[in-house]
Amino acid sequence: MRPFLVLLALSVAQVVNGDLHQLIVGTFGTENLYTVEFDDVALTLDLLQNYSAPAASSWITLSHDKKNLYGTSSSEDSPAFISYSLGNATSITYRTTLQMEGNCSSSKAIFVVAASEPPYAVYGTPFGSLGECGTVMSVDKNGTLSEVIQNYTYKSTSGVHGMALNSNNTFIYSADDSANTLWTHSVNGSSGEVTYVSSISGPVAGADPRHVAVHPDGKYLFVVLEGANKLAQYTIDQSTGIPSFNNITYALIPDNATSSSYWSDEVALSYSKNYLWATSRARSTNATGYISAFSLATDGSITDQLFIIPTTSSGGTANSVTPSEFSDKFVALTDSSTGFVEIWTLGSDDMNASVIAHLDLDDGGCCANAVWYS
Incomplete structure (x- = not known):
């Protein structure tokens, strides 16, 4: 074959096949980790691997270099966190489980987040009747969880469901669902x-902060209010790190929806950080949840809510949205009511989004959140 025809054939093959991207998916009640693959041209989503894990993880997160995966241990009698090493998205090796220490022994681990700067500590929280604690874990030279180096307390009524570090890892923010409080630690x-800095109540009684996201410029904090079914924007004081409520909120369900029938879930920034995604879940499996996107100004503040549209299911206890790390166009959405992963794409005019790929993973416990490996 002539050289130019070879080049043409290769070019066509690349266009047809597109780039392949792998995601790892956790579960709420089955001891599995799934690796799935998304083709961004063919718009397909396929199962690559079902890894047998030592415990179910209702939340998973990657290390800064993606050589390690950390998860909560939902199968333990006391809060624990699991550490895996990754050769790639399908080369997963269990390394260790760390029990959370302190007086939170009857709670279940619910959230884990890893620092992106040295010493690359990992932070975890439990949720339940004694969910007032947080824990800080060190890692060894390979990134494997090493030991619990600190236990700290929120307050006796606390149940922190989500945390986020700012971009330079100088502050960590905790969304306290049970105590309707937003915490700041340096x-x-x-x-x-970590060291306690401040705690502030939610905008109204029953607002119930659930998950948070920090814009990389560090000026704005976005908080999903599970009980109020709203997204709140906070301004962060650049000297103290303390957020303050701007009296700016956006509904995460339509105006004609009954708020008590929904519970809002997740918020996450897009690849370019020019968009923000957020979701709500329906409390009934006979209804759908909702997904929203927001445009952001160059300073990180919200300029507009682009849409609120129904998801394809209630979301169950998930409806967790994870934007891709290679394009603003794609986000992964997980469901636990029937168990699936979907890829959504932002419309060309930014005023809508739609499902372009769907994969059922109905094992009785899937699916919790997903992370993009590539």
Whole structure:
């Protein structure tokens, strides 16, 4: 074959096949980790691997270099966190489980997040009748969880469901669903340990902060209010790190929806950080949840809510949205009511979104959140 025809054939093949991207998916009640693959041209989503894990993980997160995966241990009698090493998205090796220490022994681990700066500490929280604690874990030279280096307390009525670090890892923010509180802790750059800075109540009684996201410029904090079914924008004081409520909120369900029939879930920034995604879940499996996107100004503030549209299911206890790390166009959405992963794409005019790929993973416990490996 002539050289130019070879090049043409290769070019066509690349256009047809597109780029392949892998995601790892956790579960609420089955001891599995799934690796799935998305083709961004063919718009297909396929199962690559079902990894047998030591425990179910209702939340998973990647290390800064994607060589490690950390998860909550939903199968333990006491809060614990699991560490895996990754050769790639399908080369998963269990390394260790760390029990959370302190007086939160009757709660279940619910959330875990990893620092992106040295010493790369990992932070976890439980949720339940004794969910007032947080824990800080160190990692070894390979990134494997090493030991619990700090236990700290929120308050006796707390149940922190989500956390987020700012981009330089100097502050960590905790969304306290049970105590309707937003917490700020400073982070020690040498040890990773945290120090209490402030706690502020939600905008109204029953607002119930659930998950948070920090814009990388560090000026704005976005908070999903599970009980109020709204997204709140906070301004962060650049000297103290303390957020303050701007009296700016956006509904995450339509105006004609009954708020008590929904519970809002997740918020996450897009690849370019020019968009923000958020979701709500329906409390009944006979109804759908909703997905929203927002446009952001260059300083990180919200300029507009682009849409609120129904998801394809209630979402169950998930409807967790995870934007891709290679394009603003794609986000992954998980469901636990029937168990599936979907890829959604932002419309060309930014005023809508739609499902372009769907994969059922109905094993009785899937699906919790997903992370993009590539």
